[in-house]
Amino acid sequence: MAESEAEPLPEHLGRVHMVGIGGAGMSGLARILLARGGQVSGSDAKESRGILALRTRGAVITIGHDPAALDSLPGGPTVVVTTHAAIPKDNPELVEARKRGIDVVLRPSVLATLMAGHRTLLVAGTHGKTSTTSMAVAALQHAGADPSFAIGGELNESGTNAHHGSGEIFVAEADESDGSLLEYPATVVVVTNIEADHLDFFGSEAAYVEVFDKFLAGVQPGGAVVACLDDPGVAALLDRTEEVLRDNRVTVLGYGHNDGAGEPESRRERFVAELLEFTGGPDGGSSRVRLHPPVVPESTEITLTTPMPGVHMALNALAAVLAANAVTADAGAASLDSLAEGIAEFSGVRRRFEYRGSAGGVRVYDDYAHHPTEVRAVLSAARVAAGGGRVIAVFQPHLYSRTQEFAREFAGALDLADEAIVLDVYGAREDPMPGVTGRLITEQMTHSGRFVPDLNDLVPAVVGLAESGDVILTLGAGDVTMQGPEILAALGKPSR
Structure with a gap:
C-alpha cells in the first residue's frame, strides 16, 4: 500500500x-x-x-x-x-x-504527537487488542478510508504493522502495560476486557484497573466508548466512570450477549449490539447480530462473518465494526454493510491463530497468547478447527513474574488440550526467579502435561505425540513461534 x-x-x-x-x-x-x-x-x-x-x-x-x-x-x-x-x-x-x-x-509520547490533529480510534483491554485494531483497519480500508495506523502485529494483507494514511483517522492499540495509553488523544475507545496482568509494573490489581478508569475519563467530549458488556471488569469500569462519561457527553456503545437478566436496567440499556447466535467452523464463524439506536435508526439484524475461529474473535469483530462506524461519524460515515464486508475479507494478523502449514495430516498453527484467558480462548477455537481431531498445545510461558502469578490458571487453560507440552520460561526483560520454571504449570495440570525445558527436545516430543487429523498449536510471546516450521519439517519426513 x-x-x-x-x-x-x-x-x-x-x-x-x-x-x-x-x-x-x-x-x-x-x-x-x-x-x-x-x-x-x-x-x-x-x-x-x-x-x-x-x-x-x-x-x-x-x-x-x-x-x-x-x-x-x-x-x-x-x-x-x-x-x-x-x-x-x-x-x-x-x-x-x-x-x-x-x-x-x-x-508512546512520540506516537501521541503523531496522532495530533486526527480523529483517533484506540483499542484497549487486557486481551484482543491487536486482532480488534487490525479488523477495524481492514473495515475502514474496505469502506474507502485510508487511516493511519500503528498495530502490534502485521496485517497479512499489507505485510505491515503501521501506515501513514491520507485520511484524518488514526487507529492504534492503547497499551496499558506501562500506563502509556493515558498519553493518547482519544476520540473513540474500545475496551475489550479487563483482567489482572502486568503486575510486575503495577504492583496490584487495583492499580492495574485504575489506569482504565483514567483512560475513559480522558476520552474527548463528544467521543464514544465501545465496551464489551460480557466482561465483568468492563461492566464494572462503566459503573465507576458513568458520571464522568455523562458529563463529557461520551456515548457508551455496549456489545455482547445481553443474557444477564439479573443485571440492573442501567447496564442492560447500554447494549447497542447483541450477539444473538454464533456458528463456528474450522475456518471462522458467522454471527447473527441485532443492532439498536444510535448505531442504526431502528433495531435491525445483520450477519457478521469472521475468518478466524472462536466466539472471542466474533466479539472482537463486532467491536471493530462499532468503533469504525463511530470514528467515521464526522468524516463521511461508512456504511455498516461495507465495514462488515471488510471484516469478512480480512485475512488475519501474523501470530494470531496463524496457519503455518500441514504435514502428515497434521495442521500447525501459531498464536501470541501469553495470558491464561488468551490461552483458554485460543484452545477453544482450536477445538473447533480440529473437528474430530486432537489438539496438541505447545506453550512457552512469558515472564517469570507472570508464570509465578498465574501458574494455576495456565494449568487450567492448558487442560483444554488433549496433550500439552510446556517449555521453560521466556524471560524477556526479566532475570530468572528461583524455583520459577514451566514445571510450575505442568505440576498443576490434571492430565497430559509434560515439561520440556530444553528446546532441542521439543520437536521429537511433538512428533512422537502427533497423529493424522491432529491440530498442533504453538503458543506464547517468545521464540516458540520459530518452532512451527521445525515441527512441520519433522512431520514431513518419512518414518524409518
Missing part, C-alpha cells in the same frame, strides 16, 4: 534515533516517521525481517548496542526514543544520549 503525502513533522522529530527499533511497536513508529519525511536511525540486538524493510525505506540501523550508533545520522539525533519495558536504562546508547544532552523519550 502506498504511503500518502507526508504531513510536516515537529522539529524535534526531524532526526530520530530508536533503541530497539526492530520491536513491533518501535518498527511501526519508525515507518510512520519515515513516511512523514523524518530521518531515522536505530539499533537492535539482531537482524529481522522488519529491520530489512526499514532499511529499504531509508533507516540507518546498527546491529548491537553501541554509543557510536548515535552518530549514524548527519548532525546526530534530535531525540532518542526507547521503550519502558524492553530497553534497560543502562543501555550504552541511552547513557551516551544523556551525556550529550539529547532528549530521551518513550515511544
Whole structure:
C-alpha cells in the first residue's frame, strides 16, 4: 500500500534515533516517521525481517548496542526514543544520549504527537487488542478510508504493522502495560476486557484497573466508548466512570450477549449490539447480530462473518465494526454493510491463530497468547478447527513474574488440550526467579502435561505425540513461534 503525502513533522522529530527499533511497536513508529519525511536511525540486538524493510525505506540501523550508533545520522539525533519495558536504562546508547544532552523519550509520547490533529480510534483491554485494531483497519480500508495506523502485529494483507494514511483517522492499540495509553488523544475507545496482568509494573490489581478508569475519563467530549458488556471488569469500569462519561457527553456503545437478566436496567440499556447466535467452523464463524439506536435508526439484524475461529474473535469483530462506524461519524460515515464486508475479507494478523502449514495430516498453527484467558480462548477455537481431531498445545510461558502469578490458571487453560507440552520460561526483560520454571504449570495440570525445558527436545516430543487429523498449536510471546516450521519439517519426513 502506498504511503500518502507526508504531513510536516515537529522539529524535534526531524532526526530520530530508536533503541530497539526492530520491536513491533518501535518498527511501526519508525515507518510512520519515515513516511512523514523524518530521518531515522536505530539499533537492535539482531537482524529481522522488519529491520530489512526499514532499511529499504531509508533507516540507518546498527546491529548491537553501541554509543557510536548515535552518530549514524548527519548532525546526530534530535531525540532518542526507547521503550519502558524492553530497553534497560543502562543501555550504552541511552547513557551516551544523556551525556550529550539529547532528549530521551518513550515511544508512546512520540506516537501521541503523531496522532495530533486526527480523529483517533484506540483499542484497549487486557486481551484482543491487536486482532480488534487490525479488523477495524481492514473495515475502514474496505469502506474507502485510508487511516493511519500503528498495530502490534502485521496485517497479512499489507505485510505491515503501521501506515501513514491520507485520511484524518488514526487507529492504534492503547497499551496499558506501562500506563502509556493515558498519553493518547482519544476520540473513540474500545475496551475489550479487563483482567489482572502486568503486575510486575503495577504492583496490584487495583492499580492495574485504575489506569482504565483514567483512560475513559480522558476520552474527548463528544467521543464514544465501545465496551464489551460480557466482561465483568468492563461492566464494572462503566459503573465507576458513568458520571464522568455523562458529563463529557461520551456515548457508551455496549456489545455482547445481553443474557444477564439479573443485571440492573442501567447496564442492560447500554447494549447497542447483541450477539444473538454464533456458528463456528474450522475456518471462522458467522454471527447473527441485532443492532439498536444510535448505531442504526431502528433495531435491525445483520450477519457478521469472521475468518478466524472462536466466539472471542466474533466479539472482537463486532467491536471493530462499532468503533469504525463511530470514528467515521464526522468524516463521511461508512456504511455498516461495507465495514462488515471488510471484516469478512480480512485475512488475519501474523501470530494470531496463524496457519503455518500441514504435514502428515497434521495442521500447525501459531498464536501470541501469553495470558491464561488468551490461552483458554485460543484452545477453544482450536477445538473447533480440529473437528474430530486432537489438539496438541505447545506453550512457552512469558515472564517469570507472570508464570509465578498465574501458574494455576495456565494449568487450567492448558487442560483444554488433549496433550500439552510446556517449555521453560521466556524471560524477556526479566532475570530468572528461583524455583520459577514451566514445571510450575505442568505440576498443576490434571492430565497430559509434560515439561520440556530444553528446546532441542521439543520437536521429537511433538512428533512422537502427533497423529493424522491432529491440530498442533504453538503458543506464547517468545521464540516458540520459530518452532512451527521445525515441527512441520519433522512431520514431513518419512518414518524409518
